[in-house]
Amino acid sequence: MKNYDLVVVGGGPAGLGAAIKARENGIENILVLERDHELGGILNQCIHNGFGLHVFNEELTGPEYAEIFVEKLRESKIEYRTNTFVLNISNNKVLDIINDETGFEKIEAKAVILAMGCRERSRGALKIPGTRPSGVLTAGTAQRLVNINGYNVGKEIVILGSGDIGLIMARRLTLEGAKVKLVLEIMDKPSGLERNINQCLNDFDIPLRLSHTISDIKGNDRVESVVVAQVDENLNPIKSTEEEIKCDTLILSVGLIPENELSKSAGVLIDSKSNGPIVDENLETNVRGIFACGNVLHVHGLVDNVTKESYIAGEKAADYIKALA
Amino acid sequence: MIIEKTCIVCPIGCHLKIEKKQNSESGYEITGNNCPRGEKYALKEMINPERIVTSTIKIKDLKNLMLPVKTTDGIPKDKVLDFMKEVSNYEAIRPIKRGDIIIENIYGTGVNLVAAKTIN
Numbered sequence: 232m233k234n235y236d237l238v239v240v241g242g243g244p245a246g247l248g249a250a251i252k253a254r255e256n257g258i259e260n261i262l263v264l265e266r267d268h269e270l271g272g273i274l275n276q277c278i279h280n281g282f283g284l285h286v287f288n289e290e291l292t293g294p295e296y297a298e299i300f301v302e303k304l305r306e307s308k309i310e311y312r313t314n315t316f317v318l319n320i321s322n323n324k325v326l327d328i329i330n331d332e333t334g335f336e337k338i339e340a341k342a343v344i345l346a347m348g349c350r351e352r353s354r355g356a357l358k359i360p361g362t363r364p365s366g367v368l369t370a371g372t373a374q375r376l377v378n379i380n381g382y383n384v385g386k387e388i389v390i391l392g393s394g395d396i397g398l399i400m401a402r403r404l405t406l407e408g409a410k411v412k413l414v415l416e417i418m419d420k421p422s423g424l425e426r427n428i429n430q431c432l433n434d435f436d437i438p439l440r441l442s443h444t445i446s447d448i449k450g451n452d453r454v455e456s457v458v459v460a461q462v463d464e465n466l467n468p469i470k471s472t473e474e475e476i477k478c479d480t481l482i483l484s485v486g487l488i489p490e491n492e493l494s495k496s497a498g499v500l501i502d503s504k505s506n507g508p509i510v511d512e513n514l515e516t517n518v519r520g521i522f523a524c525g526n527v528l529h530v531h532g533l534v535d536n537v538t539k540e541s542y543i544a545g546e547k548a549a550d551y552i553k554a555l556a
Numbered sequence: 557m558i559i560e561k562t563c564i565v566c567p568i569g570c571h572l573k574i575e576k577k578q579n580s581e582s583g584y585e586i587t588g589n590n591c592p593r594g595e596k597y598a599l600k601e602m603i604n605p606e607r608i609v610t611s612t613i614k615i616k617d618l619k620n621l622m623l624p625v626k627t628t629d630g631i632p633k634d635k636v637l638d639f640m641k642e643v644s645n646y647e648a649i650r651p652i653k654r655g656d657i658i659i660e661n662i663y664g665t666g667v668n669l670v671a672a673k674t675i676n
Contacts (some may be wrong), residue, residue: 234645261670264617268663276608277609278624278672280608280610280626281566284567290608292610292624292626293624294624294672294673295626295654295672295673298654298674299675318651375643378612378622378624379620379621379622380621380622381612381614381620381621381622392653405604406609406611406636406637406640407611407640412595424567424569425569426562426564426565426566426567426569428562429561429564429641430607430672431568434607434633447644470640487595532567533567553634
């Protein structure tokens, strides 16, 4: 079994920052594991600008922000593996990993940093009634299909949820020639940043309806329409306000949840409010030598804050490893 | 008349109040901004609104992988949709380095469209 001082699970902004910081603090034997074909995580699909104002003092796009860290990782000669999926982490820090070329392998680490990021809430989590046609996508999935793969996801679009990814996608799809008919928010105020309401919706005259949700999805093979309704004080749709809106695509931007299946496999305790691991001031979990940072810990509004947090995790993990020797 | 706008320069999103003032140097009085960039943005919104455009273009001989691109500064807001059409005609040839110029001097603004990612 191969041994590492530090294994970082996830090669997004949190994992990259943590690995680079641990190296700066004297840890030589580091491995970063990434399930996608390239490092950078979700930043690769966030082609809009606005990243790095605090860390770099300039506004970068997601891919640029990621690339600066990937370059640093390479300069620091930190080992990484892409297309590599972690199946399990045991509480004595043995990781089961799988890769399409090298197959199944067990590796052992003195310390582990959890940096798996988060997942989007999906239609199933919302329990929206209706048929199950194609054309219902989460905002992040739409973002990946459009920005990385170059597909068109639809022509007439309704967006449920006013989270930042949904707002950014309203603009992006409009620029790509789609008609974004409406953005709906169940709460009485938008959940995304005000600047995004301004530059993503107002710039293109896309209407935002607050205190509204979707009460039905219609269509057999493809979405044909959605039924929009105002909600009462208990957030239940009001039948008399229902209105059917024709569209071929429904995009969901309704929140993110830290992705902690692996944390749980290692015996890490999860906080019921943040959905992330319970950590101390060193970002160490209840399992000694397992640390967490970034969106796996709690969902951040700004990647700059993920980077700052990852530096703490990297430094504290380095301290932990050095104290073992 | 006071015009209210949310600043888009950074995620803070200051609430700007813009009032026409004949006797001020710029012709407007701007309040509510936390930094000078907010004032610059508000003035531009009044005189010549601009937007940074980010998009993707095709890469020659690569399927299912697009190249992210961005304008190095704002271009006139009313030209953004036309510019998007023009951008879609471009195709990048590998190797591509972050910062490589795709379109130079967009509409005579001195602003370039550049690659936002390195692809070998």
